[in-house]
Amino acid sequence: MVFRIYFETADLARTTIAQRPDPLWEVLLGLHILQLDEEPETFGPWRERARRHLSALEQELIALAPPVGYSPDFLTPRAAGEGLDAGLAAVAATSPAQLKAxxxxxxxxxxxxxxxxxxxxxxxxxxxxxxxxLRSFHRTKIAPQMPMISTAIEPAVAKHNDTVANDGFESLIPQLHQSLSWSAPVLSVDMPHVNRDLYLHGRGIRLVPSFFCWKYPMMLLDPALPPVLVYPVRHDPARPEIVVRRSDRDRAVADLLGRTRARVLRSISDGACSTSELAVRAGISPASASEHARVLHDTGLVTTHRVGSSVRHTLNQVGADVLSGVR
Structure with missing residues (x-):
């Protein structure tokens, strides 16, 4: 089975190589890895720890990310190439028609x-x-690994840039993945259970390196969306295994306040919010969010003020010092 990508002259000029992983693609592919037992030497320790520390919000994501087959395109918008915040804003702005379809x-x-x-x-x-x-999974499961991920990806991307500059696009293809082959004007991706054609029509394609893309390159299903090909970076067997470590700062805050209340304080640090918004951020009930916010307010870590019929919780300087003072 083959996924065939048809290029025109303009497509070659508009094809780009992302210089770093896309945060939301890493979230989606990390969710896939979480549900499989593949590549234990690379992902085993990370997977074991991540499974043990999934929050309620993060557990809900699994329903949208089956490890085999289709995952919704709206979870990985092209805007995520501009960073996590832009990507999450694009997810939030997904049209009702796209969500329903x-x-x-x-x-x-x-x-x-x-x-x-x-x-x-x-x-x-x-x-x-x-x-x-999505933000929580990236913050707790992906971001802590970025130094190690960068160590793997940055040299590979530098090599790809040099190849294109010195030898051209055709020479790049075999470097990216063994499933890829080029026979002008078609880039073929040899993968099981997929037999499709994608015509770029002058849009070009963005090549995105990924650490959590573990077996085959990934593409969006909808041909009308900006074309992206996410390819796995070859893992170096000699590199230390990927692990999940809570920072000393997170541990100290949790030891001081308790895990749930520490999570509530960090949720408030993301920006002023109502009690209902706080409950969503922290993955707890509104009643629990209200009680934890009250305690944080009474102990001087959070400022709570009324706006109309609702209240707004804001991190104050004392609360910020608690979060930053144990760095």
Whole structure:
């Protein structure tokens, strides 16, 4: 089975190589790895620890990211190439039509929980919760690995840049992955269970290196979206295994306040929020969020003030010092 990508002259001029991994693609592919037992020498320790420390928000993401087959395109928008915040903003701005179509396609393959029906209908509260889950997974499971990931990817991307500059695009293809082959004007991706054609029509394609892309290159399903090909960087067997470590700062804050209250304080540090917004960010009930915010306010870490019929919680300087003072 082959995925065939058809180039025109303009496409070669507009093809780019991302210089670093895309944060939301790493989240999606990390979720895939989490559910498999592949490549234990590379991902085993990370997977074991990540499974033990999944928050409620992060667990919900698994429903949208089956490890084999289709995952919705809206989880990895092209805007994520501009950084995590831009990517999450693009996820939040997904049109109701796209949500309904892609979640409907996913439901044909897997059984989805009830909350996904509200997401498909455009429920903003559910979308907000999803966005916070994506941010949380990146912050706790992906970002701590970035020094190690960069060590793997930066030399590979530098080599790819040099190859294109000195020898041209055709010489780059065999470097990216063994499943890729070039016979002008077609880039072929040899992969199981996929037989498709994609015509770039002058849009070019963005080549994105990935640490968590573990076996085959990945593409978006919708041909109307900006073309992206995410390719796995070859893992060096001699490199130390990827691990998950909580920072000393996180541990110290959790030891001081308790894990849930520390999470609430960090959630408030992301920006002023109402109690209901805080509950979504922290993955707890509104009643629990209200109680933890009250305690943080009474101990002088958080400022709470009323706006109309609701209250807003804001991290004050004392709370900021608690979060930063144990660096």
């Amino acid at each position: 892609e979640l409907g396609r996913l439901s044909d393959a897997v059984r989805l929980p009830a909350w996904t029906r509200r997401l498909a209908s455009g429920d903003s509260t559910v979308m907000t919760r999803l966005v916070h889950g």
